[in-house]
């Protein structure tokens with residue numbers, strides 16, 4: 657098979673994963689809208705999703721000794737959803753929301769919120785099985801859902817780009833700084849949680865005013 661054929665077939669295999677990402681983004685955004693319309697605090701601030709770029713899929717498959725023929729059934733994060741929450745407690749509210757749904761099945765979970773990684777990374781990970789309807793019939797796809805606070809997301813985004821810049825070998829002084837900034841992000845989450853009620857009250861007033869202004 658030449659490179660063009662390989663690329664065409666590989667990209668065709670990614671279509672159902674793109675569909676899963678789009679469907680899940682709509683579903684989680686819908687949850688946020690429901691909370692907002694009820695005037696209740698939403699544990700979801702915003703939702704992002706992506707299909708992993710082909711070079712990253714191939715690199716990860718090589719790193720994890722996954723044969724090309726098994727990539728689409730064994731790799732857990734070809735389709736990825738990221739749910740960003742205002743407060744740490746909200747992460748666990750979203751975890752429960754997902755567990756209770758009957759349109760997806762949880763296959764695995766990693767709590768890096770309570771057990772942060774050595775790098776300083778914190779996030780809650782779910783691997784779910786998600787059914788989609790394709791032209792050739794129903795299929796269950798693996799999707800990774802990362803749930804984290806705004807400050808965890810800020811840290812992870814910066815660290816990810818530094819990792820990219822240094823080809824996965826971040827110099828030790830920068831690693832140390834990142835670990836310290838992860839601590840600072842953790843403290844920020846803790847402090848925000850302590851004044852959660854005040855913040856939510858302010859947000860309610862702000863949303864009410866915005867709705868009134870829109871109605872004018």
Ligand code: 0O2
Pocket residue numbers: 708712716732733766773775776777781811812813815816
């Ligand atoms: P990318 O570019 O974000 O897609 P597994 O999938 O369980 O077989 P894996 O992938 O090592 O094994 O699992 P893990 O450690 O739970 O990590 C999965 C994803 O979490 C990563 O995907 C990252 O998105 C994120 N992640 C994990 N550790 C870190 C970290 O230290 N820093 C940052 N910024 N993100 C992290 P990818 O494929 O590595 O990267």
